[in-house]
Every structure is written in C-alpha cells, then in structure tokens.
Amino acid sequence: MLEVRHLTKVYDDGTRALKDVSFSVPDGEFLVVIGLSGSGKSTMLRCINRLIDPTEGEIIWNGVDLAQLKGEDLRKARRKIGMIFQHFNLVKRSPVLTNVLAGRLGYTKSWNSILGRFSTKDKEKAFEAIKRLGIENQTYKRADELSGGQQQRVGVARALMQDPEMILADEPVASLDPVLAHSIMQYLEILNKEDKMTMICSLHYLDLVQRYATRVIGLKDGELVYEGSKKDILAMTDEQFKNIYGQEAERVGGGLEGDLSVQEGGEA
C-alpha cells in the first residue's frame, strides 16, 4: 500500500510542480497518471523514489515514510522500486547485459561493481530477464545499436533485476510507435498481474489508459483533478478525457477493440 499525503514540490526557481497531492495505491494496482506535459506527472513519480526531494508531504509505503529516508535506508527502499523512463535512460555505450546487470547495483558491493564483478546468480537472473523480454539476440550489443522498442525492453529488464515490489513508469511508451507501445504495455501488465508488482505509470493516450489501467488519477498544473476506477475510465468519452486532460489528448490507433485483436493475434 502506497499512500501519498499532501505532496508538494516547489523547485528552486519557484515553480510549484505539485500542490498538495494526496492519493493511495493498494498493492497490485495498475495506476495510470494522466495529465499534460508539465502537469507534474514526472515530478510526482520521481518524488516517490526520491530522485527529487519533495518539499512537503508524506509518502508512506509499507509503513515507512519514503520522504524522510536518507542514505543507506533510501537506497534499500529504492531497490524495491523499479523505474522505467520515457527515453529509456540506458548507458548507450555499454552492452545490453551491463545495462541489465546495473539493475542489480543496489544489491552489489561497491568494490565488486567497480570491478564489474556480479555474482553468478545475478548473471543468470540477467539472462533470464533478457530472455523474458525477448531480446536474447541482442545481449552483447551496445545499447545504442538497438531500436527504440528494444531499448525500452532493456529498460524493463533492468527494472526487473531489482526484484521490485513496485514499478514507476514515466511515460514508458511516449517515444515509441503505437504497436511497440502496446507490446511494452503488455509486458508491464504481465508484471502487474503475474508478478504482482504495483504499477504506477503515466500515459498520454486514452485507449492505452482504458486498456491497462485499473485506476486513474489526473493531474493538472500540479493539482489532483481526477480520480477514477476502471469502470469510470471505460465509461469515459473522448470529450470527458479531453476536459481533464487538455485538447492534445488522442487515441493511439483505431480504438480499443481493434487494437486489442491486432495485438493479441500478433503476439500469440
């Protein structure tokens, strides 16, 4: 259970990115955060794993306030929270294997990681994760030689290596084309359903939101403006979506049903 209470973030330049945001996420939920660029989605996700320090508020996760953690305790908490990024944030010159193994750094002693020594178990785990994401042919290639979709799979594999209980995904498919977007989202769904990982994911497209979310929150100018269940979202029309979201909102493809059938046929 993740509980965010009165989360506020004011940047040094005075920008108020988050204004008193409160919500809670039960374990195993697939929470989608929607909102325009600059509405505070990224800031909120980064506050949860403390890549950004919140100005005010509490982030209670499994009974611990993440906002108060420091040093070793913070790093221990971070290893249980995987993160996936819009621009993948891979180390481009390093091979895929190294990028995936980097997910294990929180569990590795500094000296061993400096020398590039990971345990046999970690390596097996990395091969397994790479296989699970279907990129085993790319294991030894440099990350920048991969296509966008493949790079994001490396990003997912890296997050998997952490054995996370929760995954934060910051617009994971915004840099990918629609078909690839669905395939990445399906991996996240599998992790959510089969591996029981809590998922907090920011998305732009209404059909993706309707297809994958079990709950949705909407942010606008740093304020929480919408909260809805799966039922609410499915009932939501484009018009409503645009009202919350702004006029830029769009569907990825020809609608929910059509996309699903194409995807299921293609992936099977």
Added chain:
Amino acid sequence: MTDDKLQLGHVPEDAREPSLVSPPFAALASLIVPGFGQGLARSVRRGMILFFSFLTVVGLTMWRFTIAAPRDTGWWAIFKKGLYLDPFLIIVTILVAALYIWIAFDAYSLSKDRAKTPMGVFAILIIMFFALGWQIGQINPVSFVSNADEALPALGRVGWPWEKAIDYDSVIFRANADIEIPCSDAPPAANTVLGDEPTLISTPTCGNLRTQEGDLGTELHLEGYNFTPGIEVAIMWEDPIGGEFRQRQGGEYVVTIPDENGFFEIDIEMPYRLLPPSATDPTYTWQVFGQQIAEVGDAKLSDDFKKIVEKMIETIFIGMMATFFGILLALPVSFLAARNLMSASWITLVIYYLVRAVLNIIRSIEPIIWAIIAVIVVGLGPFAGILALVLHSIAALGKLYSEAIESIDPGPIEAIQATGANWVQTVVYAVIPQIIPPFVSFTIYRWDINVRMSTIIGLVGGGGIGFLLIQYIRVLDYRSAGMCVWFIAITVAILDYVSAEIRVRFQ
C-alpha cells in the same frame, strides 16, 4: 520612441515613423557631426554607430600619419609628409573623405524615404577598415614577390636537406710555401716539385702585407702541383705566431680547383693582418698553403642527422610525459571545474569558480612563456619543457574534461540512482561510460598538441628538437634546420594519423 530598433531593418519598414527634419537638413547635420543627421531622422542607433565608427577611423588614420612622418610637427606638415612617404595613405585619406560624404548622403536618403534601409555606408565602412588594416599590417605583395628569389637558396636547402644527412670520413692534404715579410737580402728559396707530393710554389717568396692605411700587399703568383684533381683547394695562411686564417679577396674566400693533373695557379694579394709588434720585427717567415679536404671511405649518416634523430625522440617523449602528467592532474581538477557536480552548495560553487579562474589564467598564458619560467626554475633541458607543457595541459584538459562532464546525459544517472546504487556505483556505471569517448578524444588531441608544442618549447631552452632547430637557424645551417623541419613534419603527420585512428576506435 522605437528608435533603438529602427536601424538595420529590424522594424518593418512601413512601421517607421517619419524623419524629424527634411533630407537636406539631415545631410547638413551629418556634415557637421557625422551620424547626427541619422539621429534626427529617428535612426539614433545607426547614427551612434556611424559617429563612433567615423571617430575611430579618423583616429586611426591620424595615428598612421604620425607613424609615417615621425619627425614632423604640425598637422599639415605631418599630413603632407605622410602622403609623400607612404602613398597608400592617399587611398586611406580618399576613403575617409568618401566615408564622411557618404554618411551625409546616408542621412539624406534615410530621412527622404523611411521605407528604405540604405546599406552603402556600411560597405564603405568595411572597405575603410580593410584599407586601414592593409596599411597597419604593412602588407606589401610587391616585396613578397620581388624578394622571393633571395629566399630561394635557403628555401631550397630547407626543402631538400638530405645531402647533409650523409657524411664521409675525410683526409686533409696540405702543401705550404715560406714567405718572408718584409723582404730581406736573402729570401727563402722557392719550393721544388718532389715526386708525387703536393707542392706549392710561390713567386716571389717575400713581400709586404696589405696595410691598414690601404697600401696594397705584394702580389704572389701561386702554382700548385700534385693536388687531388677536381677537389676544391682553399688558400690559407699561417702567421708567425701560429694563427691560421683563410685568404680573402674581394670579400670571398679564395678557392681554386686543380685540373686533371692536380695542377693549379692563382694570383693573390698578401692580406692585412694585425700582429703584436714582437712578431713583426725585423723579418719573419710566414707560410702560405693550399689545403684540400678529400672524402674517403663509405657514406655514413652525419653527426647532425644522428643528433636530430636523438632530439626528435626526446621531443616525442617530452610530449608524452607532459600529456601523461597532464592527464593525471587534470582528471581530479576537471571534477572540481564541472558545474553540474559543483553546484550543490555555495562552498562547492566557490571552489568551482576559483578552479575555473585559475585554469583560465594558466591556459591564457602560452606554453612558451611557461617554458621560460620553467627554465629559470629548473634550468635548461627537457624537464623545463615538460613542466611548461604539463601546466598548460592541466589547464586545457581540465577545461575540456569538465565541459565533457557538464554535457553528459543526466538520464542514465537518475536511472542508475533509481536502482538503489550508491554514489561510487553511479559514477562508475552512469558517468564514466559517458565521458570516456570525449576524454579519449581530448587526451589524444592534447598529446598531438604537446608533441607539436614541445618543438616550440625547445626554442627557449626547454629541450627537444626546437633547441637544435633554433641553433641551426642562427648559424645559417639551413640544411640541418631543414632536416629538423622534415622530422617535425613527419612526426606530426604520423601522430595525426594515429590520433585519428584512436579516436575512431573510442567513439
């Protein structure tokens, strides 16, 4: 007022306000104070630019006149003498006048038609500065072309110096004849030819030296026998106190080449020579001799060549060691000079600014100056050169490295941090992989620069081939200097190639 935007067509032309005065008045105003008319036509910025440009141009021109005619006083005298001594100043003067008139014309057309932005005045201004630059730079293509042939012999030697790379062992043949100065009752007997021995016969065998007052010395007719055919014979003297010197005639050393029988004959005038009085009284025997240096044995590499190779190797290692220490010291410095790493608190920010300032100061002073300082500290030799280059390398690499650190992608850093990695792990897994290519590239580039610079450092005594090069140039030994230049060029070319290869590998 929108005047500050009116110049150079920043404001849409139809949006301009009309001129405050009539065109002739604007022109008159600009004749009185250049640029003033433009100001009255509501182009204040343009007017200011023209005013200060004109002031600068007039100031520079006056300065050039005083330089051209330094001995004259009074403006009119200086002006006339300047024009007379440096005809190019005529062109400059005409251009100043043209500029002055054109500024007035510009004011006229500017206030007449507000929809136009005449640019002619700026063209004149650019030509004006170009003309001044030509005059100040004392550019003289005529001398460049007409004096080129004087440089050709030296250039030829520099261009193809390799005769000097080969050397032979040599033997000296010498034949002398006694000359009595001044003539006594019994002058020495003339030599006779004995067998195959080189022999020099002088007629007469006594005489007087040329005097300081200009009285001519006695003319001697020299005949040489049994010299080696085809090899230059130098005519030389040995005075009574053992000093040897070469015979000069008309400013040139006297040499002759024996025919196929080893015979030569030549007339010389006895030279002037200042001697202590004890060596001139009453009569003394001098010797005149012909000297031949013949090359024998196989060709071998000359000492100069060997020395140049040694110094070239020294140079490369100076560059290498300087780069090595430069990297070692620049690495820690660069982290202190990277803004993204040092902006955490005001203390680190102060360190950042301090380090940056020191690096900038060190970098702005040329390595050759540092070499002069280093020579004072540690004396002549390669170590001084290394010190100078290390100092400059730290500053240059520190700046380049820190900029590479500043420009890294923050994405991977936050991704690695998000996995629970600590600071060291973040640096090793997210920062270092990103900075390796620029670091390698900058480092190779610096090595390249350091080897090239170490040739220059030598000029001021910092060791290496530059030291040798400047010595050869000073004794006018253009062949040896040419070899130095060749070696430097070859080394730099190889280095260029190697560094390009390495850079490609590390992309």
